[in-house]
């Protein structure tokens with residue numbers, strides 16, 4: 001497959017003269033505009049397009065998710081190109097955690113600084129009130145507001161990830177743009193079961209279950225809509241779910257990403273990846289550790305696989321930061337940092353997504369701005 005173009009704008013300010021302190025042209029917020037021009041945002045957005053701007057809002061306690069000022073800038077650029085932007089996110093797996101419903105997701109977003117006022121666009125929770133509004137594509141439940149949008153702009157905050165190695169554009173598509181049942185199948189093998197010997201019969205799982213599938217200690221697999229709420233509700237460890245890690249999870253993320261891209265149309269998706277505050281854990285975590293590398297900049301591409309491959313390479317080539325989770329032996333430029341952190345092969349998502357036709361792992365980086 002032909003090498004895909006990935007554009008990079010460095011986070012490093014291009015001037016240092018103190019007398020230029022008030023010139024906003026040197027701000028990354030201004031230079032992102034150059035990046036957007038180079039990747040063709042103006043041509044990508046057509047007059048009147050409903051443009052989904054996909055962001056991860058973080059959890060309560062996350063402190064290093066993508067700052068709202070970057071999202072707002074992208075919203076402004078979409079509007080200038082003639083589009084009608086909305087900022088979007090999906091509910092999390094489960095039924096009890098605050099961000100498992102649209103209401104909790106919006107409240108968490110507000111607490112983390114994302115509101116219509118700060119973003120300059122309405123927020124739409126793409127998979128509905130409880131996470132079951134979707135369009136099925138290739139057997140994957142794609143969040144309805146994502147599938148129905150004319151264009152999709154994926155803004156990813158690059159991070160490590162304890163079960164998939166790292167999280168970037170592919171993971172943002174394959175988990176962030178899908179409804180609960182698809183998230184369930186990426187994370188969990190098979191259906192939940194109750195271990196009768198551990199079950200006290202308290203009925204908490206049945207109260208939480210949105211489909212009435214549970215009469216403890218039985219779960220009717222036919223009625224289960226795959227939310228993982230029963231496992232979350234049981235305080236006795238009686239609900240068995242086989243959580244996936246590593247290679248198999250990465251394969252499923254890539255398959256799910258492929259369905260999202262097919263639902264929206266590959267020509268209708270554009271990626272911006274922020275290599276800023278690259279934390280070891282993803283923004284689903286309720287805390288943020290120190291970044292593992294210095295800020296690098298922002299990448300833009302029409303290709304999800306290339307933008308992730310380029311991000312991995314830039315992070316690999318960068319020196320690692322002391323006072324981070326990276327062990328000293330993995331702080332050198334050229335060290336495979338995510339592999340050292342979690343003993344996961346970060347390339348699996350990339351290889352699998354390329355195999356499925358999501359994009360090209362061969363890339364060329366062109367620095368702009």
Ligand code: SF4
Pocket residue numbers: 194198199200201202203204205206216233234235236237238239
């Ligand atoms: S919540 Fe746990 S202990 Fe209670 S009924 Fe359900 S499986 Fe049994």
Ligand code: SF4
Pocket residue numbers: 192205208209210211212213214219223224225226227228229230231
């Ligand atoms: S049985 Fe299925 S639908 Fe019911 S709570 Fe468990 S995972 Fe959700």
